[in-house]
Amino acid sequence: MAIQDKTAKAMPAGKRRFGGLLALAASMMLATTVVAKPPTAEVNTTNLAVTDDTVRVGILHSVTGTMAISEAGSVQAEILAIEQINAQGGVLGRKIEYIQEDGASDWPTFAERARKLLRQDRVAAVFGAWTSASRKAVLPVFEQFNGMLYYPTFYEGLEQSPNVIYTGQEATQQILASIDWLAQEKGAKTFYLMGSDYIWPRTSNKIARIHIEEKLGLRVVGEDYFPLGHTNFNSTINRIRLRRPDVIFASVVGGSNVAFYRQLKAAGIDLSRGDITLLTISVTEDEILGIGGENIEGAYASMKYFQSLDNPNNEAFVKAFKERWGENSVIGDVTQAAYLGPWLWKEAVERAGSFDIDKVRAASPGIELTTAPEGYVKVHENHHLWSRARIGRALRNGQFEVVHETADLMEPDPFPAGYQ
Amino acid sequence: MFSEYSATELGSILAMQGFAGLILFAVFVLMALGLAIIFGQMGVINMAHGEFMILGAYVTYLTSNLFANHFPDLFGSYFFFAMAFAFIATALLGALVEWGMIRFLYHRPLDTLLATWGLSLILQQTYRSLFGAREVGVVIPDWLMGSYRITDFIEIPINGIFVMILAIVVTFIVYLLMFRSSWGRQVRAVVQNRPMAGAVGINTARVDRLTFALGCGIAGVAGSAFTMIGSTGPTSGQLYIVDTFLVVVFGGAASLLGTVASAFTISQSQSALEFFIGGSMAKVLTLMFVVIILMFRPQGLFTLKVRR
Amino acid sequence: MSFKSFSDFMPRQDILSFAVLALILLVVLPLSLDIFRLNLVGKYLTFAFVAVGLVLCWGYGGILSLGQGVFYGLGGYALAMFLKLESSDPESTRIQSTPGIPDFMDWNRITELPWFWEPFHSLTFTVIAIIVIPSLFAYLIGVAMFKRRVGGVYFAIITQAIAAIMTILIIGQQGYTGGVNGITDLRTLKGWDIRSDFASYVFYFLAVVLLFVCLFLAQYIRRSKLGRLLVAMRGQEDRVRFSGYDVANFKIFVFCVGASFAAIGGAMFTLQEGFMSPSFVGIVPSIEMVIFCAVGGRLSLVGAVYGALLVNFAKTVLGETFPELWLFAMGLLFIGVVMAFPNGLAGLYNSYVARYVDRLLDKVFGPQRSSDAYRPASSDTVPPAAPGLRQNSTSPTEGAIS
């Protein structure tokens, strides 16, 4: 059976140029790892696909189907990270080979492909899954065959698996700081919660509602859900008009996003004029491409990463990403989180001195990454990342302007006490 | 639930809400007209109808790029050209599909359903290969994106008015074509008695091709208009297909007036339900309502009793 | 037994095709595939149940349901509810605010097990429910539609709408259904680990055995007078009605049979994969299930099984190597089976291979003896023209009433 093997070795030499910092780091790493290359029998006691020169990992995202739109950036980021790691000499002296599988936007297919990666290909780690549903579908497979999954998307929390490292924000990290900010900076008193009808928006809105009503003593004046793919928002917009909330808190996803922002603007609610404050937890730079910057200008988004972040790490990352994937690429929050996956795995493997899943897992908590484009991140005991929460204001050109950033790293709390 | 609002507010909301229903009505009419012609007049189930609409949307996207790059002065009016191009492109594709596929399948409605579903998959993948998996952002001229402020509370979206006018115009043209032109008489003759129509010298094959092309062309115009309110991506078309079919079937397949009436009924109930109970349950209730009514009146709500 | 002899029930060609299929599924595949691949085949087989049901409904009864995913889902969910309750004992869910209920309910602030979940504590109830609930639902739809003579295209569109409604409901009512994620993380059945390799083997063979039970039932229906009535109804429904039959009852019956087959398939999926999700219930999966049946040949039971296996196998292989091509392939498949091979694989077999096989069988066993003197001996023999070709609904309005 044919397998799509895109090894980094086949990569043209011209592509192996990276930003200054990383290149410097790369040459130093190269020197050290060539000297100390531990024997395979030592670093791989559980029959993973590790040879003297290579180690095999999997990338599992949707290349086809409705989710392909969203997952494409993650695939690119993961490939970029793997290529950069290889250019620095790989992991424990071994080049990373990756096998890319297509989840086809279909949860059962995700489970099937995950099983193939773990059982047949014996990969040392998998970077992938995007929607909660696909993660839920592959989770039992990873637990059964003891694999390691690096999951990039911000998600609803309520989960903590020994076999998953969650590189995106869980719900409280994304929501709590942003609502505090709205209450303090924008003086918001009333909120209208709306989202697509599935678990992530509902859970997020549940947390938001508890925080708004019970912790801050403010009011939620409406809560609304739409079937995935819904394209008619005029009635909701009327409801919003009638309830006159200070803030629309939106978690609409997919094609509905485009329809929502266009109809909002057409209805005379212009976010750029500040007619109303809208904060979304579902729109990244990727989504703005479809929505159109002119339609969403002035909306706020709560994310941990924006392409416009001003720091040297991000500068190098954006440059490398555009060199590899084209000048027109945009980088959203999830894409950056996906980029962290291979790096976090590399750090954990090297700290453990082994590719064995159990040892990598044991070594993971406490791993720090100072080179992350979003800044400094650290793996928590609960397998989520400590990271800063940020709020960006959408600009006409499709980028965000960062208007707020928490001073400290926020602790991930997938089972937030008092919010369940 | 209304006690906290003043009478003027409630009046305004009623007006706005009525308007929201009318916009949805116009959207449904545009979606369903093309299908009603194809299904009602030819008995063909075109599951690729949504993909034809999206073709119209992509043509609009290309036209907007063309104007932005080469005729920036005319950008404000590109939308009219886009709709014309969309009509031509989808009608041509429709004629091609009729020639290559549909004409072999007349009188096998279930088979047209499966074959056109296959076609829709192929079109989706073609769009993905050509335009990428991501939705494309169609830039709408500014004059189409604003709103008229009537009172403090009542604002009428211009694109809504545009869609409504378009729906009226398209319906009127279709009416003229089908009921006031010799071509329309030919179409109806073919529907009623194909061999006889052929015998009196009507080129039935040509009538079929043109009818199918016209239905697809209207889908293209609809898709073009929907770039103002919806998303344009390879799979966006699938979102429309069930709604569209229900509108057509609910109206009674053979009657254009029925299609319009059913679009009105469904849009108003859905729009009102959305206002009161939210989007998700509104959708479920509307669909159920339609399905249940159809069980009692399988011939559709607005058809006359005929002798079988 | 309503047949005069065994060969009335199973002509020689049918015995041969059943035997070959049994050989492939019970011997060849288990010996030649590793457990990972065999597990995949087991998953494909769950769709074969649906396809076999569709042969009866669509091929024989002329009823094209675009909502078989609903029944597949109902069967799958019924079993998933039982397994979820088993894995949600108070001990393993003690970190929840309300221990002892499924985790997704707890997340949705439901503090008590909903009443319709209660009976699913019982395995016996669950096993009965897997068959009965979908059949009952199909019965209700059938009575509502067929008694009012809704048929053909209208039936197809309405079943499609029902699939859409079910999906929105399941996704929207996530506190009770697990929402878009489905019901996941099912581990044990009566304390027995359903994820082990051994369990995979057991479930594979269980699926094959159940599939053959369904195949034999379908064969019985097909070869009985009811089967011939269905064929008769497909072309001349009025004639059957005016021969004293309540046509609707027969349609309802096959629709229920098709639904229960699909439900068994869904339950087997849950068992083999350890989860159930709304992604099987919607419009797209439901219409894909039709293609499994069409590829095998809409009149051939055994063909339907091969159709389900081959299409899914192609999906896996193409999906692994050329994901972009898969939709093209699938699209062409739909068009191809309608325009070029309306009788699918079985049609090709009958046109090109069957007579040689028959001649060979004649040589080996002597000419076939049968009391069935009025029927050509070969199995799923289909008339030269496609069944759809003779459907005589000339206009959509007429189709509605047919």
Place this chain on the structure above:
Amino acid sequence: MTAGSNTDFVLAVEGLTVSFDGFKAVNDLSFYVDENEIRVIIGPNGAGKTTVLDLICGRTRATAGSIKFRNQELTKLKEHDIVKAGVGRKFQNPSIYGDLTVFENLEISYPTGRSVFGALTFKRTDAVVQRIEEIADMIFLKDQLHTEAELLSHGQKQWLEIGMLLIQDPTLLMLDEPVAGMSVTERQQTAKLLRTITKDRSVIVIEHDMQFVAEIADRVTVLHQGRILAEGTAEKVKADPKVVEVYLGH
């Protein structure tokens, strides 16, 4: 709706009316059919002949009036119950099961195993086979039992459909243009067939061919615009000036 009276007639149609969107295809029609009578209904196109048969067998529902078959009201019965009561009907275009053999066509019409369960457990007994062969003999198709019905000639299809009705042994047999599209020899054979099968039962025939009508009819009813124009023996009807005007005159 008129209640309809109890009579000795096999079929009593009284005040029967059906309207399609205001157009009265059958208008206040009354007629009676005796035991063992052969009644022929004639009339120009659109007179409502086929609609009358549709009404009797339940294919179309009456707007008003009553249809009594052996004093049993038919207007409320379901189609299959009307058949079970003993009314058989042949359609204008031969409607047979093309995908099935002649034998299977007749077998399906054999009046047992009409429920779902009955059809599942129906057994092809010797009695069934014998009866089918008997009927096949009668309709000149004994040698075609193996043939798929689609392959029969037009005339043979007409016979087959008649045979499918005969096997049910109905009390009232309704034939819609049984000799349409037949050759002269087939026509003669059919006339002979009709004469044999009409023993012991009442028959309503719709026919255009006046010669054929005269040959078989006991009484003739002439319909025009949904009403009865004339009724009586073939000779009497032929001589009626009204009939000549609307129908025979052209």
